[in-house]
Amino acid sequence: MIRSLIPFALRKSIRGFEYCWRIGLGRHCLAALHSSDSLRFIGSEYGGWWVPDSVLTVGGDAICCGCGTDVSFDLILAHVYGFNVRSLDPTPNSASYVSRLVNAGSSLKFESYGIYSRRTKMKFFPPASLFEDSYSISNIQDTENPLEFEVITISEIVDGNGRDPAILKMDIEGAEVAVLFNLLKSECRPSCILVEFDELAYPTAWRLAKIRVVCRMLLRSNYKLFRASGSNFCFQYDSQTVTRGNAYT
Numbered sequence: 001m002i003r004s005l006i007p008f009a010l011r012k013s014i015r016g017f018e019y020c021w022r023i024g025l026g027r028h029c030l031a032a033l034h035s036s037d038s039l040r041f042i043g044s045e046y047g048g049w050w051v052p053d054s055v056l057t058v059g060g061d062a063i064c065c066g067c068g069t070d071v072s073f074d075l076i077l078a079h080v081y082g083f084n085v086r087s088l089d090p091t092p093n094s095a096s097y098v099s100r101l102v103n104a105g106s107s108l109k110f111e112s113y114g115i116y117s118r119r120t121k122m123k124f125f126p127p128a129s130l131f132e133d134s135y136s137i138s139n140i141q142d143t144e145n146p147l148e149f150e151v152i153t154i155s156e157i158v159d160g161n162g163r164d165p166a167i168l169k170m171d172i173e174g175a176e177v178a179v180l181f182n183l184l185k186s187e188c189r190p191s192c193i194l195v196e197f198d199e200l201a202y203p204t205a206w207r208l209a210k211i212r213v214v215c216r217m218l219l220r221s222n223y224k225l226f227r228a229s230g231s232n233f234c235f236q237y238d239s240q241t242v243t244r245g246n247a248y249t
Helices: 008-022 026-033 072-079 092-103 154-161 176-185 205-220
Strands: 039-042 049-052 061-065 084-088 109-111 120-124 147-152 167-170 192-196 223-229 232-237
Touching: 008 026, 008 223, 008 232, 026 223, 039 072, 049 192, 049 223, 049 232, 061 072, 061 154, 072 084, 072 167, 084 154, 092 109, 154 176, 167 176, 176 192, 176 205, 205 223
Parallel strands: 061 084, 061 167, 084 109, 167 192
Antiparallel strands: 039 049, 120 147, 192 232, 223 232
C-alpha cells in the first residue's frame, strides 16, 4: 500500500541511489540529484530514459540496442526530436514487433543483431518467465534452451555512420559490461550513454565488481553520471575535461 503511494520516479531514484551505493558511486549519484543540469524523461514508464537536454539536437544519431516490445524511446527520438535512430535486437519477437512499426511508416532503421564486444554468434538464454521476452547472453536468470544469434560491435555501427552517436542506449540483459569495456578501448565517445545494468537485480560479488570497475572507467574517460533511475544509468561525455591517464590505468 505504502509503495503504491510513492511516485514511480521517486521509487526509481531511491532504488538508483541504493544501486549506486553498492558499487561505490553514492557520492556521484547524490551530486547528480542536486545538479542544476536539465534532463527530461523520454518514452513510456517501462521503456523510457532520462536524457540531458543538451544532447537533444535535431539530426543527431542514436544507436538503441535492445528493443524488446517497447520502442517508445526510439520512436520519440526519431519522430519528435528528429534523430537518426538505428534500433537493434536479434530476438524474433522484437524483430516482428519493430518490423510492423517500420512497415507502418516509422523512420526507425531496424537491424536484427545483438551487441557484444566482438562480431560472432552467441547463445542467448530465455527469461525465466513466459511473460517476458528479454534474452540474455550472460544467462542472468539461470535458464536453459538458448537460441543462437549473430552479434556485432558498436564500432562497426559507428564506422558505418561516419561519426560518433549523440546517444547510445543499451538494454542488453547482462552484456553491457563487456560492450562498455570494448567501447572504452576504442576512439568512439558517444555524447550520452544510457545503460541498464541488469545484473544489479541479480547481484553476486563478481557481477557487482564488474559493474563497479566499468563505471569507474567511464568516470576516468570523462563521463559524468547524470542520473541513476533504478538500474538505468545516464552518463554524459565532457569533451572539455582534460583526461588524467587512460581508463585502463
